[in-house]
Amino acid sequence: MPAPARSTYEQTVRITDSYLGLAAGRFVDRQVRNHLHKAPQTMTRQDLSQLIDWIQLAVSLLTSDSRVVEAYIAQLQQLASEP
Amino acid sequence: MLTLKKFTPTTWFVLLVIITCGLALGLPPDPHTLQQLHISSVAYRIAVLILLVPYGIIWYAAFYAFARLKEYAKVIHGFDDGTAFRNIMIGMGALAFGLIVPTTVSLVLENIASHQPGFKPASVIISNYLGLVVALVSFTYINNGTHLLTKLSKKQPSLKGIRLFALLFIVLSVVFTYLVMHYRVHHDVYHLNTPLLLITFVIPGLFAWFIALLSAYEFWLYAKFAKGLLYRQALRQFSYGIAATIAGSVASQFVSNTFAQKVNGSLGAVLLVEYLLLALYATGLILMALGTKKLKKIEEV
Numbered sequence: 404m405p406a407p408a409r410s411t412y413e414q415t416v417r418i419t420d421s422y423l424g425l426a427a428g429r430f431v432d433r434q435v436r437n438h439l440h441k442a443p444q445t446m447t448r449q450d451l452s453q454l455i456d457w458i459q460l461a462v463s464l465l466t467s468d469s470r471v472v473e474a475y476i477a478q479l480q481q482l483a484s485e486p
Numbered sequence: 487m488l489t490l491k492k493f494t495p496t497t498w499f500v501l502l503v504i505i506t507c508g509l510a511l512g513l514p515p516d517p518h519t520l521q522q523l524h525i526s527s528v529a530y531r532i533a534v535l536i537l538l539v540p541y542g543i544i545w546y547a548a549f550y551a552f553a554r555l556k557e558y559a560k561v562i563h564g565f566d567d568g569t570a571f572r573n574i575m576i577g578m579g580a581l582a583f584g585l586i587v588p589t590t591v592s593l594v595l596e597n598i599a600s601h602q603p604g605f606k607p608a609s610v611i612i613s614n615y616l617g618l619v620v621a622l623v624s625f626t627y628i629n630n631g632t633h634l635l636t637k638l639s640k641k642q643p644s645l646k647g648i649r650l651f652a653l654l655f656i657v658l659s660v661v662f663t664y665l666v667m668h669y670r671v672h673h674d675v676y677h678l679n680t681p682l683l684l685i686t687f688v689i690p691g692l693f694a695w696f697i698a699l700l701s702a703y704e705f706w707l708y709a710k711f712a713k714g715l716l717y718r719q720a721l722r723q724f725s726y727g728i729a730a731t732i733a734g735s736v737a738s739q740f741v742s743n744t745f746a747q748k749v750n751g752s753l754g755a756v757l758l759v760e761y762l763l764l765a766l767y768a769t770g771l772i773l774m775a776l777g778t779k780k781l782k783k784i785e786e787v
Contacts, residue, residue, distance in 0.1 A: 423717050
């Protein structure tokens, strides 16, 4: 039986997990609630494009290593561009 | 109504420092000591206050680290790592209080003993057991937290790591027991008979140190193998801090329970060693506080 498709929220958390580990879920939840003003599970691909800018800003406050920020954002942008 | 629970770590720190300094200045000095040192009671009190300054710095570092951890544990409350960090926070709180309260109690007990020599053995026994209880409570909580974290990261200690850890701990235990027995037999500094000393002081003390060192090892494992590049970077500083804090704490307890018992904490080489260990302890606490600030920042942006 094929695995159920992951929601945009779950895929975003999965990518974020590589950077923020146990804090990933809380981080994505906070960004969605604070900037998109909606429940995290209801977020869509269209929302992600808007959220990426906020995430980039937030992660830039956590590290001065621009390569890490760029790699993370590139993964999110790829997810946002998937059909 | 203001309850004790509402006191912040900073309030507690200020309150306890005032009490300790008040006692150091207010309690009448031992006339025998004044005669030995050829100083007036005012000079003696000033000397005691100066000697307390390095302790004040480390007490502040401990309460600062405790306050930062308390804030972080509150932010992640309800999550799996929240329970783990809450346990570590409680353990650190016990360690912070455990740095000041036994010193304050010792000040009072030693003062009573200086005027009533018959009370001296009881004073030593109470001070030693108080230090032991603090170590057992604080390290048990810290270990509960670090063990939960290793379960979350699903990373168990390696065979090589366990063997090295066991070897180091056995060396520490043998040296400590040898020194305690040496001071017991030749100087009777603990005022306890051998079976009682071994069962109620040496074994629980070694157990507390075992779980303390295990906690440092477990947290190092967690910080090294936890998921998340940026999360790991924040954990690294905390990991160095917890390792230095535990090493400083165990080493200063080692010195105060062995060499320092003989010289009774007087000025000299032992005091210098104790201050160096306190410096290690304070460095660890500051690193922990800075690491906690980084972890908290992840939860705030």
